[in-house]
Amino acid sequence: MIDHVSIAVKDLILATKFYEAVLGAIGYKKIVDRQSMVGFGKKYPEFWLNSRPDMNGVASDTGVHICLRAKNAEAVTEFHRIALQNGGTDEGAPGPRQAAMTTYFGAFIKDKDGNKIEAVSFPSLN
Numbered sequence: 001m002i003d004h005v006s007i008a009v010k011d012l013i014l015a016t017k018f019y020e021a022v023l024g025a026i027g028y029k030k031i032v033d034r035q036s037m038v039g040f041g042k043k044y045p046e047f048w049l050n051s052r053p054d055m056n057g058v059a060s061d062t063g064v065h066i067c068l069r070a071k072n073a074e075a076v077t078e079f080h081r082i083a084l085q086n087g088g089t090d091e092g093a094p095g096p097r098q099a100a101m102t103t104y105f106g107a108f109i110k111d112k113d114g115n116k117i118e119a120v121s122f123p124s125l126n
């Protein structure tokens with residue numbers, strides 16, 4: 001089981017504002033706020049932003065993405081809408097998808113640094 005993940009961001013203040021709005025749609029809140037990192041989660045910090053002011057954007061072809069659970073399809077849709085409203089880009093509109101073992105409802109966005117984030121809900125597990 002994975003305990004937490006971290007992503008690098010160029011501007012921690014701007015990224016924090018972006019993620020407060022976007023992750024709020026799926027029930028995450030800012031839990032830890034330090035000088036060079038911010039942690040978000042539902043009960044404990046499981047999604048971290050790490051300040052890397054000298055970094056270039058994330059390469060578009062890394063194949064890496066982070067997937068976070070949402071309680072339902074409506075929250076996934078809201079996650080996507082708020083991301084686009086706050087300067088994120090669409091990497092896969094909200095909708096049903098086929099996974100290896102079940103169907104799910106998901107949406108993909110990229111933040112301003114190029115990090116690809118997915119929100120997902122498994123209707124059969126809710």
